[in-house]
Amino acid sequence: MxxxxxxxxxxxxxxxxxxxxxxxxxxxxxxxxxxxxxxxxxxxxxxxxxxxxxxxxxxxxxxxxxxxxxxxxxxxxxxxxxxxxxxxxxxxPRLADTSDWQHVAECSQPRDLPGFDEGIALMALIDSLPDARREAFVLTQVLYMPYDDAARTVSCPVGTIRSRVSRARTTLWAMLDDRAEPALAC
Missing domain, CATH: 1.10.1740.10 (RNA polymerase sigma factor, region 2, helix turn helix motif)
Structure with a gap:
């Protein structure tokens, strides 16, 4: 549509x-x-x-x-x-018995699904971006929202969105080049 x-x-x-x-x-x-x-x-x-x-x-x-x-x-x-x-x-207040509940939750997920590990690695890379860059990247690159609509969504100029996406891409490429894959030792 x-x-x-x-x-x-x-x-x-x-x-x-x-x-x-x-x-x-x-x-x-x-x-x-x-x-x-x-x-x-x-x-x-x-x-x-x-x-x-x-x-x-x-x-x-x-x-x-x-x-x-x-x-x-x-x-x-x-x-x-x-x-x-x-x-x-x-x-x-937090109501968890463990300090690393996210690790426990990730370890309980099914791991034999096709593309599961790549999806986790990709989300970990995206999650490591600074908040503003991650938001701009997700809006424009994951949701394919036009830059002007993304700018209206986050209440900032279009140029700021473009800059954030560019910096997010540069950061992601650098992480991939350094083979900085997040470790999920379960």
Whole structure:
């Protein structure tokens, strides 16, 4: 589905078409999930954050005016949802019995799936990028969002997004050249 079609459905939903938002949801669900997962760095919370994003979107769709793409609008909501979640989590005490719960969770995942190790290595490389660069890289290179929409999503100039993506690429290439693969000793 094209950006224009999704935006047209969002405008239809804003005008009161009850079925139009379902099309928006179906078209953008996977992109929102990937984006939220990358930002939150928590696969367990991703589904809840995606649900919260779409609940916020459906409750405010009447305000959508189509000045930008519906995709950029929803991803902006997703970004705010993740930030709110991170702030809530930071204000609560941790309830883990181990100091390295992420390592335990990674070791409990199935490892015999095709491409699993490469996916973990790629996510570890992307996760090692500074937050701003990682966000710009995920939006433009993983979700294929146009640079101007990504800039609107994170509220910064397009040139800043381009610079962050370029620096993220340079960093990733350097890590690959140095064969700095993250170790997952389980």
């Amino acid at each position: 094209t950006e224009d079609e999704v935006t047209a459905w969002a405008l239809g939903a804003a005008a009161g078409d009850a079925d139009a938002f379902e099309h928006v949801f179906r078209a953008l669900h996977n992109d929102v999930r990937r984006y939220v997962t990358a930002l939150a760095d928590d696969f367990q919370m991703a589904d809840d954050l995606v649900q919260e994003t779409f609940l916020r979107a459906v409750s405010t769709v009447h305000l959508f005016q189509g000045r930008g793409s519906a995709r950029a609008w929803i991803l902006t909501i997703a970004r705010r949802t993740v930030v709110d979640s991170l702030r809530r989590a930071a204000s609560r």
